[in-house]
Amino acid sequence: MKKRWVATIDLETFEVEHDPAFKFKCLENCGRCCYELEIPVRDEDIERIEELGYSAWEFVDYDKMFYRGDKFLSYALKKRPFDEACVFLDPETKRCRIYSHRPLACRLYPFVFVKHGKKMKIYVKLDSFCPGLNHPEGEPVTKEFILREYGDVVEEYRRKVVNDLE
Structure with missing residues (x-):
């Protein structure tokens, strides 16, 4: 990186x-980071998104993991199979469906x-x-x-x- x-x-x-x-300047309706990046999702992020009514199984990719050295940090957000975008990116508007509740990694990027x-x-x-x-x-x-x-x-x-x- x-x-x-x-x-x-x-x-x-x-x-x-x-x-x-x-x-x-973050450009509205861009969404490029939602396609290009693997996003770590922390436990706090998962809890906040679940409070919106989603099940973690819908948005957490338990096959992709982030580590620092040998220490496990988190799992990744799922990507859609048809276009490899984050599952929360609206394909038409290119807007995040959970914007105010998005993971910290999304917020900081x-x-x-x-x-x-x-x-x-x-x-x-x-x-x-x-x-x-x-x-x-x-x-x-x-x-x-x-x-x-x-x-x-x-x-x-x-x-x-x-x-x-x-």
Whole structure:
């Protein structure tokens, strides 16, 4: 996976350093990531989607597994057999049927958040199929962008840092 640094956020002060040359815009009705990626689905994601009335057997691919070293992390979201898209992508509108309940990996894409002590570095995956990378109408990964799009994720990491310090 090729990636590049785009920002660092201090989890105590919320100060952000970012690369002003990089811009991003998720393009409506694109759905390319829903076809191209294998998406890990965490236990929390499964529970949230099941609360919508789906059975895990409908959307979890128990044959595809994600590991870090020898540690099991999660299973993958199922793909449709007729076009290899995520089972939740509407084939006509190219919109996610569970958008507000989608897995964390979907929400974060194309960004990767990596905690380094009291700071979190944010990288972007340089996937050639994503038309939103360096899009002319995109916006830089500033403090405002991070807190608007990923404020709850940053807050969760921040709580862990505070707890680790106590």
